[in-house]
Amino acid sequence: MKLYEYLGKELFNRFDIPVPRSRLVENPGQAGEAAAELGDVVIKTQVLTGKRGKAGGIAFASNPEEAKKEASRIFDMSFSGYAAEKLLVEEKIAIEQELYLAVTIDGSAQRPVVLASLDGGMDVEDVPEERMIRWPVDVSIGMQPYMIREICRRMGVSGDLQKEFLKLLPKLYRMFKELDAELAEINPLALTPDGLIAADAKVTIDDDALYRHQDLPRISEKTDLEKKAEELDLAYVELGGDIAVMANGAGITMATLDMVQHYGGEPANFLDFGGGADVEKTSKSLELLLGTDPRVLLINIFGGITRCDVVAEAFVGVKQSKGIDLPVSFRLVGTNEEEGRSILEKEGIKTFESMDEAVRHAVELAG
Numbered sequence: 001m002k003l004y005e006y007l008g009k010e011l012f013n014r015f016d017i018p019v020p021r022s023r024l025v026e027n028p029g030q031a032g033e034a035a036a037e038l039g040d041v042v043i044k045t046q047v048l049t050g051k052r053g054k055a056g057g058i059a060f061a062s063n064p065e066e067a068k069k070e071a072s073r074i075f076d077m078s079f080s081g082y083a084a085e086k087l088l089v090e091e092k093i094a095i096e097q098e099l100y101l102a103v104t105i106d107g108s109a110q111r112p113v114v115l116a117s118l119d120g121g122m123d124v125e126d127v128p129e130e131r132m133i134r135w136p137v138d139v140s141i142g143m144q145p146y147m148i149r150e151i152c153r154r155m156g157v158s159g160d161l162q163k164e165f166l167k168l169l170p171k172l173y174r175m176f177k178e179l180d181a182e183l184a185e186i187n188p189l190a191l192t193p194d195g196l197i198a199a200d201a202k203v204t205i206d207d208d209a210l211y212r213h214q215d216l217p218r219i220s221e222k223t224d225l226e227k228k229a230e231e232l233d234l235a236y237v238e239l240g241g242d243i244a245v246m247a248n249g250a251g252i253t254m255a256t257l258d259m260v261q262h263y264g265g266e267p268a269n270f271l272d273f274g275g276g277a278d279v280e281k282t283s284k285s286l287e288l289l290l291g292t293d294p295r296v297l298l299i300n301i302f303g304g305i306t307r308c309d310v311v312a313e314a315f316v317g318v319k320q321s322k323g324i325d326l327p328v329s330f331r332l333v334g335t336n337e338e339e340g341r342s343i344l345e346k347e348g349i350k351t352f353e354s355m356d357e358a359v360r361h362a363v364e365l366a367g
Contacts (some may be wrong), residue, residue, distance in 0.1 A: 001205045001219055004046045006088045008201030015175040017168060017186075018197045022090035031071035032064035034089035041067060042090045045074050047082040048219070053122060055079050060092065080240060082223060093197055098188035100124050100132075101169070102202075103176040105183075112137040112176065114169070116151050120188035143173040164196045179216075180209030225292065232284050234273055241266025243366050244294035246285055248273060248306045256300045256359065265363035268294045274306075282314035290318070296327045298362040300355055303334025312340035316347050327365040331358035 003011070009019045023034040024046075035041045045057035052058050057079055059070035067089065074084050100120035106113040114135040119127045133154045137143060148169050152162045168189075176184040185202040205216065222230065229236030235250065239257075243265050247253040253272045260267045269292065273285040289297060301311050312332065318324065332340050332351045341351050352358040 001207055001210060001216075002048045003201075003203045003205065003216075003219060004048065004086075005044065005201050006046055006086070007217065007219075008203035009088075009198065011175060011179065011203060012186075012198050012201055015171045017171050017175070018195065019201070020090045020093050020197060020199065022088055025071065025087050025089055026085070028068040028071040028075065031061075031087060031089050032068040035061055035064045035067035038089065038091040040092040042092050043067060043070050043074065044088045044090065045077070045079060045084040046086045046088055047079045047084060049080040049082055052079060057084065080223075080238075093190055093199065094192050095188070095190045095199065096193070097191040098199075099191060099196075100127070100187050101172065101189045102183065102185035102187070103137075103173055103181070104185070106136060109136055111139060112173070114143075114147075114151060114173070116155055116165075118155055118157070124187055137173070139177075142177075143170050161191065161196075168196055179203075180206045180212060182206050225288070229271075229288055232281075232288065234271060234281075234285055234288065236272075236288065237270040238292075239267050239269050241268045242295040243362050244268045244271075244289040244292060244297045245300070246271045246273060246289055246298070247300040248302065248311075252300060252302055252355075256298065256355065259355065259359040260298070260363060263360050263363040265359075265366055268292055279310055279314045279317070282311050283318050286315060286318045287322075290322065290324060290326065294326070295367070296329065296362050296365045298329050298359065300331045300358060301334065301340075303332070303337060303340075306334070307336045308332045308334055308340030309336040309343060310340075312343040315349075316343055319347065329358045329362035329365060331355050 006024050012019050021038060025031045025034055031043060040062050043059045043061060045052055056077060057074055061067035061070050071087055074087060077084055098121035100117040102115045103112055114137060116133045117127055117131055119131050133151055135147060135151050145166060148166050152165050172184055181203060183204040186198045188199050190197045190199040223238050225238055226236055243260055245256050245267050247256050250272050253270055257267045257270060271285060273281060301308055330344060330349060330351045333353055344351055
């Protein structure tokens with residue numbers, strides 16, 4: 001379960017990790033009031049997606065009127081399908097250097113790992129491997145001072161800054177462990193005249209351990225469209241491209257997405273409508289996809305339990321009832337494939353036997 005930045009910072013505060021003073025607001029007027037109280041501020045949208053700054057979701061203001069103006073702009077925006085419902089208005093801190101610090105799980109080693117770098121801030125994923133220190137933690141020993149000193153040595157950190165790390169890192173590791181976290185990340189970890197301050201917070205809690213943390217809020221990161229799909233019993237994830245993808249089975253759907261990207265296209269979604277779907281469920285799946293206004297529709301059916309003629313019948317029904325004239329690339333193989341092809345051909349829709357051909361056709365249609 002991912003937590004919003006403001007919730008992550010509330011947890012940091014609980015574990016005595018320094019954070020800037022801030023106020024959570026729900027309208028531009030409250031943002032102005034917060035700026036009047038805090039002075040120069042940073043205004044941040046609270047959404048469960050990254051790259052907020054590049055998308056325009058972070059702004060600076062030096063007075064209440066600027067704060068209200070910027071807050072109004074951000075409230076009107078959407079970020080990867082997420083609406084900006086709340087903003088964090090935070091005092092602007094004097095940052096001398098942006099560092100990176102996180103504790104997460106190394107799946108292959110099956111243990112926690114500390115990640116630390118002198119190169120924090122935006123595009124931290126592009127930091128060269130040799131500049132990102134990785135320190136596996138033995139859970140039977142925990143985070144010991146000598147480990148932190150060695151991490152600092154490898155980073156090239158000494159003196160007062162090393163003392164700051166010796167105070168902060170044990171707190172971050174304790175929070176990570178006690179909350180059953182999968183990730184506790186500070187990026188940037190701001191070096192200021194007052195020491196190290198967590199300028200951002202990204203915290204993810206293990207879903208299987210939530211029963212142990214009844215005090216934590218339950219956060220859903222599904223978009224409105226994903227929630228609608230869930231109500232229809234569809235496995236659906238928004239991806240942001242322009243080629244809408246529909247397939248029957250998680251494996252074939254993933255393979256279709258990979259192939260779309262391989263040929264230079266951008267999938268708009270993951271949609272697995274399952275095996276054995278009837279006309280009604282197939283129609284609802286198609287209507288959901290068409291509501292996203294894609295450039296091309298790519299349907300990849302390998303009929304086993306799912307009958308190809310049922311899918312074809314549903315598609316034609318939706319096409320006629322909605323008056324849809326959207327380019328479509330259709331791969332149809334398996335149970336009743338001849339009947340399915342016949343239904344589609346009467347509508348002038350060409351079908352492919354090969355997934356490769358269907359995907360390449362879809363990418364070409366998308367331009």
